[in-house]
Structure formats: C-alpha cells, structure tokens
Amino acid sequence: MSELVDYLSSQWREEAEKRLKSELSPEKMNKITSSMSNIYLNCPDGSQKYLLFRFENGELTELSIGQGQPPKAEFQITGNYEIFARISRAELGSQKALMTRKLKLKGNMVKALKLAAIADRLNKVLSTIPTRY
Amino acid sequence: MTTLPDDNDLYFIDFPGRIKKIQTAMQEEDLDVYLGSRLRTLSWTLDAFCPWRSFVVIPAEGLPTAFTFVIDAARVADDSWLDEDHVYGFAPMGGQDQIEQISDFILDLLNNGKGRVGVETGMSNYLPEGNLTHYEYEQFDAALANAELVNAHTIVDRLSMIKDPGTINRFREASRIVDIGHQAVFDALQNGGYKDISETEIAGIAALAMRKAGSEWEWSFTGGNEIASGYRTGLAGGACTPATRRKIQPGEPLMVDLHAMFKLGLGDHAHNYLIAPASDRQWWHANNFIDIVKQTLKTYRAGITPSSLAEEMIGFAEQRGFADYMVPGFEHGIGLMGDEWRIGLNDGPFAYWTNPDHVYRENELLICAMQYACPEENIGFRYENPIILSKTGCEALSAYPLAIEEIK
Numbered sequence: 001m002s003e004l005v006d007y008l009s010s011q012w013r014e015e016a017e018k019r020l021k022s023e024l025s026p027e028k029m030n031k032i033t034s035s036m037s038n039i040y041l042n043c044p045d046g047s048q049k050y051l052l053f054r055f056e057n058g059e060l061t062e063l064s065i066g067q068g069q070p071p072k073a074e075f076q077i078t079g080n081y082e083i084f085a086r087i088s089r090a091e092l093g094s095q096k097a098l099m100t101r102k103l104k105l106k107g108n109m110v111k112a113l114k115l116a117a118i119a120d121r122l123n124k125v126l127s128t129i130p131t132r133y
Numbered sequence: 134m135t136t137l138p139d140d141n142d143l144y145f146i147d148f149p150g151r152i153k154k155i156q157t158a159m160q161e162e163d164l165d166v167y168l169g170s171r172l173r174t175l176s177w178t179l180d181a182f183c184p185w186r187s188f189v190v191i192p193a194e195g196l197p198t199a200f201t202f203v204i205d206a207a208r209v210a211d212d213s214w215l216d217e218d219h220v221y222g223f224a225p226m227g228g229q230d231q232i233e234q235i236s237d238f239i240l241d242l243l244n245n246g247k248g249r250v251g252v253e254t255g256m257s258n259y260l261p262e263g264n265l266t267h268y269e270y271e272q273f274d275a276a277l278a279n280a281e282l283v284n285a286h287t288i289v290d291r292l293s294m295i296k297d298p299g300t301i302n303r304f305r306e307a308s309r310i311v312d313i314g315h316q317a318v319f320d321a322l323q324n325g326g327y328k329d330i331s332e333t334e335i336a337g338i339a340a341l342a343m344r345k346a347g348s349e350w351e352w353s354f355t356g357g358n359e360i361a362s363g364y365r366t367g368l369a370g371g372a373c374t375p376a377t378r379r380k381i382q383p384g385e386p387l388m389v390d391l392h393a394m395f396k397l398g399l400g401d402h403a404h405n406y407l408i409a410p411a412s413d414r415q416w417w418h419a420n421n422f423i424d425i426v427k428q429t430l431k432t433y434r435a436g437i438t439p440s441s442l443a444e445e446m447i448g449f450a451e452q453r454g455f456a457d458y459m460v461p462g463f464e465h466g467i468g469l470m471g472d473e474w475r476i477g478l479n480d481g482p483f484a485y486w487t488n489p490d491h492v493y494r495e496n497e498l499l500i501c502a503m504q505y506a507c508p509e510e511n512i513g514f515r516y517e518n519p520i521i522l523s524k525t526g527c528e529a530l531s532a533y534p535l536a537i538e539e540i541k
Contacts, residue, residue, distance in 0.1 A: 078228070097227070104228035106237060108221050110206045 004132040007085060008040065008049055008065055015129050017063045023125050026058025029118055033057055034111075036119070037070035039078040049081075053122070075107035075115075085133040088126060094119070144306070144396050146299040148180055148214045151292065155191055158288040165248035166239050167191040167285060168273070171263040172471025174253060174289045175199070176397045181213035182349070182470055186263075188235055192242045200235050232269070236276035243280055250277060251285025256485045259474040261354055290478050293468050296498045296521070300469065303398025304498060304519050308530035310346045310393040311400035314358075315533045317342030318389050318404075322381075322540045327408055332360035332376035339391050343400075348393035352470060353401070359390040366405075367513035370460050372504045383408050386415065386512050387540070397469040401500055402531035403515040409541040415512060419537040421455040422505045422514040426535060429463055429501060433493075433520055433527040439464060439476060440489035458513075460504040467500045467519060497522045501529070 005011040035054040043049050050070035054062035070076070083102045086092040095116075097103040105112060139145055155178070159167055169178065169189040176182065178189050178197055185202035187209070196219050201209050203222030210220035221238075223231040240246050252273070254264050264286075265273070274282055296304075321330070321338045336358035340351050351357035356375025363385040365374055374388065381387060390403035405422070407415050428449050432442055443461050450456040466476045466487070475481075476499055481488025493499075501520045506513035514537065520527040 098229070099226055101227045104233075105226060106228050108218065109203055109224060109226070109229050109234075110210070110217060110220065110222045113203070113222075 004130050007088070007131050007133045008043070008051065010065070012129060012131060013051075013063060013065050016126055017060065019125050019129065020060050020063065020122065024060070024121060028121060029055060029058035029060075031058035032115065032118060034075070034115060035062075035073035036075040036077065037073040038084060039070060039076060040081045040084055041079065043081045075105065075112055077103055077105050079103040087123065088131065089133070090127055094123065142299075143302050144299050144398075146180065146297060146303075148178065149196075151178060152191060152197055154292050155288055156193060158292065159191070159193060159251065159285075162251070162283075162285060162288070163249055164251040164283065164285060165193055165244075165280075166242050167251040167288070168235070168239065168265075169253055169289065170265050170269075171253045171286065171289075172261050173263075173293070173468055174286070174471075175263070176469040176471050177289060177293050179209070179213045179215065180397065181209045182394075182397060183209060186231070188231065190235060190238055190242070198238065200231060200238075203229075232272040232276060236273055239277060239280075243277075246277065246279040249281045249283050251288065252282050253286040253289075254284050255286060255479065257474050259354070261471065262474070263471065287478060293472065294477060295494060295496045296468075300398065301496070301498065301521055303396045303469075304400070304467075305398075305530050307348070307393045307395040307398045307400030308402065308519055308532070309400075310343050310348045310395060311391045311402045311531055312533040313346045314339035314343040314348075314391040314393065315389065315402065315404050318391075319538070322387075322406065324541070327381045327387075327540055330381050331378050332362055332365075332381070333378055335360045335381070335387075335389060336376040339389065343391065343393045346393075347395060348400070349396075350394055351392045352394040352399055353392040353473075358392060359388075359403075361388040361390075361513075361515075362386070362408075364508070364511040366515075367506045367508045367511050369506055369508045370504070371506055371513070372460065372502070372515060381408060384410055384412075386419075386514065388513070388515050390515055390517060394470060399467060399470060399473075399519070400531065401467070401517050401519060402533060403517040404533060405514040405516075405537045407537060407539045409539050411539045414510065418455070418458070418505070418507060418510070418512050419514065421450070421453060421458070422503075422516070423535065423537060424453070425450055425455075425459065425505075426503060426516045429503060430518075430520070430527060430529060433501060433522060435493050435495045435497070435522045435524050438490050438492055439487055443489075455505075458505050458507045460506065463501065463503055464499045465502050467498055493522050495522060495524055501527070 038051045040049045187201035191197040198219045203224040206222030210217040359374045360376040361374035366386045387406040393400035476487040477491035503516045519530040
C-alpha cells in the first residue's frame with residue numbers, strides 16, 4: 001500500500017487491523033489479555049475520538065474507532081490529537097509524552113509497565129501505515 | 134506471592150475483617166471513602182511494609198486499594214494480602230502522579246464527585262507518621278473540589294488499640310528474636326571480648342544474630358539498634374542513642390537497645406551492663422534501676438493510667454533517693470510497624486500526645502519504657518519491653534532475664 005490514508009479514518013482502521021494481525025503474533029504480544037483506549041482530544045474537526053484495542057490471549061479481537069467517550073478499557077490514554085500524531089510520526093516518544101504530561105494514563109501503572117514493550121511494538125507497526133494527519 | 138489470610142496460622146490477622154470494621158465506622162461517620170496515609174494505617178490494613186510514601190483508599194464497600202511509589206508497588210502487592218489489581222504504583226507521568234491517580238480513583242467511587250472523604254492529618258513526634266502534608270491536603274482538596282475532606286484517623290486508632298492474638302503472636306516472635314540478639318551481644322562482650330569493640334559493632338553483632346533468627350530489619354527510626362556507652366548512657370532525659378563509633382571502655386556502663394521486626398510485629402528490648410571494674414556507686418545506681426523496673430512491671434495492669442503509674446513509681450524512687458535520675462515517663466505506644474508513639478487515642482490535654490488519664494484496657498500492648506540518667510556521674514540505664522496488659526497484671530514479651538551484668 002502506498003496511498004496515504006487519513007489518520008483515524010475507516011481506511012486507516014482497516015489497514016491498522018490488517019497489519020497488526022499479520023505482524024504481531026499472539027507470541028509477540030506475550031499472549032496478553034488486555035484493552036486500551038486512546039482518547040484524542042481536539043481533533044482537526046473539533047471532535048473527540050477514541051481508538052480502542054482489545055486483545056485476548058495475544059490476539060487482536062477488537063480495533064474500533066469512534067466519537068465521544070470510549071467503551072471501558074483496562075488502560076485509557078488521553079491527549080491532544082496532535083500529540084498522538086507526533087508520536088505516530090516518531091517525532092515524540094510516548095514515554096516522554098507521559099513524563100511531560102502531554103498524555104494522561106489511567107489504569108494500573110504496575111501492569112502498564114509490564115505491557116510497555118508490547119505497546120511499543122504495536123505503535124511501531126502503526127507508524128508504518130502511510131498516513132495523512 | 135500474595136498472602137491470603139489463613140486462620141490456622143499462628144500469626145493470622147483477619148485483614149478483610151479489619152477493612153469491614155473500618156467500613157462500618159465509615160458508615161457511622163457518614164464517610165464515602167477513607168484515604169489513609171499514615172504508616173500505621175498502611176501496616177494495619179495491608180499487611181505489608183511501605184517504606185515509600187503510600188496511601189490506602191478504602192471504599193464504602195469492597196476491597197481497599199493501595200498506592201505506592203511505582204518502584205515498590207509490585208513488591209508491596211507480593212507481600213500484601215491484596216492482589217495486584219488492588220495495588221497501584223505512582224510516578225511522575227501524566228495521570229500517574231499520586232495526586233491525580235488517587236483523586237481520579239476516588240472520584241470514580243463518589244457520586245458525581247460529591248461526598249465525604251476521610252483523611253489522616255495531625256502531628257506526631259514520630260517522623261515517619263505519614264499524616265497528609267499541607268501540600269497534599271491542598272492538592273486533594275482541589276482535585277476533589279465537590280467532596281469534603283474530613284480528618285478521620287480516630288477510626289483506625291480506635292480499632293487498632295486492642296490487639297488480636299495474631300498481632301500479639303507476631304510481637305511475641307519479634308521479642309524472641311530480640312532475645313537472641315541480646316544473647317549474641319553478651320557472648321561477644323564477655324571474657325574480655327568488649328575490648329576494642331565500638332557501639333556500631335555491637336549493633337551489628339546483634340543485627341546479624343537477629344537476622345539469622347528471621348528478623349526483617351532493625352526497625353527503629355532512631356538508628357536501628359541503639360547502643361550507648363559511658364557518658365552517653367546518662368545524657369539528661371536521653372532515650373535516643375543511635376550507635377556511634379565510640380569504643381567500649383572498662384569501668385563504664387553500656388546500654389543495648391535492640392529492635393527486630395517479624396511480620397510487622399516489633400521487638401524492642403533494652404538491656405544494660407557495667408563493664409568491669411564496676412564501682413559501688415555504679416552498683417547503687419544499677420540496683421535502683423533494676424528495682425524500679427521490677428516494681429513497674431509488677432504494677433502494670435488494665436485499669437490504671439499512665440499518670441497514676443508514674444506517680445506511684447516516682448514515689449517509689451523518691452523514697453529510695455533516686456527520683457532525680459528518673460525520667461518521669463514509663464511507656465510509649467506500639468502497634469504494627471509505624472505505630473510508635475502515643476498511648477491510646479488523641480483525647481488528652483495536649484493534642485497528639487498521650488492522655489495521662491488514659492485508662493489501660495485488657496490486651497492493650499505498649500512498650501514499658503524507662504530511662505534512668507545521671508549525667509553528672511556519666512551513668513544511665515534504659516529498659517524497654519513490649520508488655521500485654523491483663524486484668525491482673527502484664528506479660529513482658531521479651532524473656533531475656535532482667536539484670537545488669539558486670540562484664541569482665
């Protein structure tokens with residue numbers, strides 16, 4: 001795929017799902033069962049969106065995008081759209097964004113620490129999608 | 134591994150039952166959430182040692198959740214009876230600093246952010262007490278803007294005053310370990326072994342023996358094992374002597390105050406020596422001290438008060454001519470790690486100090502603590518021992534024989 005797709009569009013979601021399923025095996029995902037929602041504040045159209053990931057035994061069982069408040073997830077990361085975009089473009093590290101209060105994590109951080117490497121793997125795959133922000 | 138309460142265990146404490154008692158008291162005081170921050174509250178509710186700034190949030194119903202510095206959260210979860218879903222780590226990250234993490238957690242427990250939240254404030258002579266700081270209070274107050282913060286530490290103070298059998302057994306075991314430390318010190322000192330030994334070395338000899346016997350650490354914030362030799366034993370009113378590099382000298386007194394911890398139960402026993410040659414005058418002081426300790430242990434029982442005991446004992450010392458050397462206090466409070474200051478509740482004439490008219494009750498645990506100091510003669514002694522009060526007397530948990538030996 002070489003055409004650019006709009007970030008958080010339905011085409012982007014389909015591409016993300018395809019790549020995550022093909023590139024991250026349950027073993028690479030440490031067979032985790034967890035869920036995480038990214039909440040995008042101040043999107044270009046002025047709305048609030050979410051991106052929800054749900055894994056069961058390491059398999060991606062749900063990747064959904066929506067408007068407003070997301071369904072309940074084990075972890076919730078909130079920040080401005082532009083911050084998530086900068087992270088996806090590898091201009092900003094997610095850890096630095098958290099440490100400088102650009103992102104807010106809700107959930108048990110001890111568990112989150114165990115999943116940090118997995119989240120990095122996931123972000124790395126998403127960053128390969130040719131995206132228009 | 135998370136330790137689930139096992140009621141066949143000698144050291145069993147019903148922690149879920151404790152939480153339910155707190156929740157009943159919360160209901161009586163119309164509290165929706167209890168935010169504990171004192172070390173004594175954390176030990177009493179979590180069954181884990183929390184050396185870093187920590188908190189426990191107790192909802193109106195259900196399990197509590199602990200919050201501690203992220204570097205120690207997994208270990209606290211491992212030691213505690215709570216599972217990892219109920220132990221959170223905080224760190225300087227968005228949404229994860231202690232104020233935001235805990236206030237978000239509490240907001241989820243409140244109805245539209247409204248309600249009454251019990252907190253722990255006040256003051257203490259014990260530095261690691263853990264009351265909310267002014268800054269923490271202000272920040273929680275702002276983050277929980279629609280809730281009312283209410284000082285509620287009396288709930289835990291009241292519930293933790295009378296000790297259950299598991300707690301007493303933990304103290305009993307910690308005291309047994311302290312006695313092993315005292316034996317190791319005696320063995321090291323006798324037959325000239327005291328020569329060229331320093332106070333810090335004595336503290337270490339005891340620490341090694343007690344650790345071998347299972348002590349978790351020399352818990353006292355006063356410097357671990359307190360050792361005083363020579364003039365340091367007689368510092369006026371002095372009852373705090375972290376060990377120094379001072380070498381033990383012939384003809385001097387030596388005070389050895391050891392601390393061991395077993396499952397948050399605390400051993401605390403002081404024993405005294407005279408390093409030969411001991412003078413008749415030194416023996417006069419030593420015998421005075423032993424006699425008043427015996428008299429005090431004979432007098433302690435449920436029904437008396439700190440002031441009535443002090444009056445009686447100072448009267449005894451006056452009669453014998455050594456009242457000038459007695460520090461007029463005969464106890465300090467004790468409970469699971471972090472509970473080491475006043476006796477009873479905060480209901481005396483001086484806020485957050487022992488109420489001199491507190492009436493002791495059966496199964497109250499305290500440290501019988503006495504200090505004899507004669508600075509002008511460079512001599513003094515200390516006695517400390519956890520005692521359990523009964524209707525008719527007290528049981529001293531440390532069984533090391535009460536005496537002052539002359540070490541040759």
